[in-house]
Amino acid sequence: MNQLAHLDRDGPVAVVPGVVFSGTPSQIVNLPTDIKGGAGAIAVFAAYLYALTRWPVLWIAPVVALLAIAVGGVGAYLRTGYTETIIDMARITCRQGILSRQVQSLELFRIQDVTSLHPWWQRPFCIGTVLVLTSDSNNPQWRLPGMRGAEQLRGELNRAAIALRDAKGIREVNMGRL
Known part of the structure; x- marks a missing residue:
């Protein structure tokens, strides 16, 4: 017992x-959040590369977006862990x-x-x-x-x-x- x-x-x-x-x-419950975050990161990177061919774009713009995506993923991980x-x-x-x-x-x-x-x-x-x-x-x-x-x-x-x-x-x- x-x-x-x-x-x-x-x-x-x-x-x-x-x-x-x-x-x-289990942290597996965060798998949809992780997949969405990965897809969002790919979209941000693709949009940044496309925008570079058309206009001058500051490097900080995609970095801020990627940091926001990372904070969302870490937040989900911590909520589950705590x-x-x-x-x-x-x-x-x-x-x-x-x-x-x-x-x-x-x-x-x-x-x-x-x-x-x-x-x-x-x-x-x-x-x-x-x-x-x-x-x-x-x-x-x-x-x-x-x-x-x-x-x-x-x-x-x-x-x-x-x-x-x-x-x-x-x-x-x-x-x-x-």
Whole structure:
């Protein structure tokens, strides 16, 4: 059984048994951003070469454009790298942020449905997005992109949510859509 030490709300370090997942999303989720950045860099370079044949163009113009493209790529990389997800037998906790941090938690007994999505370009890398639908009115939908073994994680989340509801004696009542 996995164990993970983490800071509790009150400050002391607690050991949580039964960690289902702990880690960051795969950087593969940034592949579309990287491809767009590469295509943009090629377009900037081609436009600069074409413009040189027609007009005098300062060398700084394409450099600024290429720097903007690079900043976008690095930003996506850092956003993914500074996202941490911990799923234990009681809750899902997500920590996000580069300069400022945002921490969100979802109690597993609030989970209504879990879906795993596997876009064609992520399937060769064995990653996917886990979509969690909840009864939480503030956060009715949680997206966990770039999860390795998303299908297995989906099943484990479903089983853990059902087990927690049974252990707490919580029953779900659907009132219909408004």
